[in-house]
Amino acid sequence: MIAGKKILITGATGQVARPVAEALAKDNEVWCLGRFGDSGAERELRDLGIRTWRWDMAELTKEGLDGLPDDFTHVMHSAAHRGDGTDFDASVEINSVSAGRLMTHCHRAEAFLFVSSGAVYAPRSQEHLVREDDPLGGRMPWLPTYPVGKLAAEGAVRAFGATLGLPTIIARLNVAYGPHAHGGMPILLFRRMLAGEPVEVPLQGQNWCSPIHTDDIVRQVPLLWNATTVPARVVNWAGDDTVGIQDMLTYMAELTGAEPRFSPSEVYRATSAFDNTLRASLIGGCEVGWREGLRATLRAHFPHLVKESGDAVQH
Ligand code: NDP
Numbered sequence: 001m002i003a004g005k006k007i008l009i010t011g012a013t014g015q016v017a018r019p020v021a022e023a024l025a026k027d028n029e030v031w032c033l034g035r036f037g038d039s040g041a042e043r044e045l046r047d048l049g050i051r052t053w054r055w056d057m058a059e060l061t062k063e064g065l066d067g068l069p070d071d072f073t074h075v076m077h078s079a080a081h082r083g084d085g086t087d088f089d090a091s092v093e094i095n096s097v098s099a100g101r102l103m104t105h106c107h108r109a110e111a112f113l114f115v116s117s118g119a120v121y122a123p124r125s126q127e128h129l130v131r132e133d134d135p136l137g138g139r140m141p142w143l144p145t146y147p148v149g150k151l152a153a154e155g156a157v158r159a160f161g162a163t164l165g166l167p168t169i170i171a172r173l174n175v176a177y178g179p180h181a182h183g184g185m186p187i188l189l190f191r192r193m194l195a196g197e198p199v200e201v202p203l204q205g206q207n208w209c210s211p212i213h214t215d216d217i218v219r220q221v222p223l224l225w226n227a228t229t230v231p232a233r234v235v236n237w238a239g240d241d242t243v244g245i246q247d248m249l250t251y252m253a254e255l256t257g258a259e260p261r262f263s264p265s266e267v268y269r270a271t272s273a274f275d276n277t278l279r280a281s282l283i284g285g286c287e288v289g290w291r292e293g294l295r296a297t298l299r300a301h302f303p304h305l306v307k308e309s310g311d312a313v314q315h
Pocket of ligand 1: 010011012014015016017033034035036037038055056057058077078079080081082115118144150166172173174175177181182185206215
């Protein structure tokens, strides 16, 4: 962990960056930027000694950051404008211009981390472990603006990192999960199963992913800052385990006594597992295995369903 630094974090009301902000605030001066539509989250952050600053990425004027200190040593840019699925131009503009504004404002920082997504990769066969040099061009039929916005922002981050000489890393995140916020995709799918709604799965094989627990994310952010370069480096950011979504949900059903419900379909939310060779060489391995991570996460979100021992609560 790092100490005595002045850290700026965006997206800190979200599932990924919030635990990072909370952990770093113990030994550093942490500022969180966002809209804070949920004033409860802002209050909770402030109660931990974190400074909050109102910034809407969709307001693209330079003045948006005027008055904000510019002597941050480390930046984690995790906020994303996901878009409404139809306005591609807005997704490109908001995500790329805001990244450029933020990097310009923080051009004296020691390290800038941009949280990107595996959604930028072009679809591949389910079993393929995606590498950083695989073809780009992500498709998400349920939210097509999202991969476009992430890729556009990556372009801006590369341009500003290079021209400003700002040491930067673009970390393409896989499926994040943990006790905070909505818990991540595994918990969202589990909630659907609990509500009696079957989860779509491929007609054949499995939908694979490399889930990463937020404890590993928290531990790895300072390591990623240490791995920044000019021009920016791109790295896959995922857990060490390759896990089928169906296996994951079956395991959660076993732990809670819920009934696993799947609907084999040609249309499902495809994910992919990562080749983690580069990440492992730069910052090492993960510490939380998927089974223990999911067990702890389930206990945090559904204490009435999972006992301390990890067994299902009998009703
Ligand atoms: P959440 O959806 O949980 O949170 C999104 C964050 O973005 C919120 O803190 C929100 O802050 C902020 N935000 C959205 N729009 C704006 C805006 N116009 N101006 C300022 N802030 C804004 O996201 P996650 O924590 O799940 O994801 C964090 C990052 O990780 C994102 O960049 C995402 O693309 C990436 N990622 C996440 C994955 C995951 O599994 N969770 C997987 C792959 C990538 P507020 O509403 O307070 O303004």
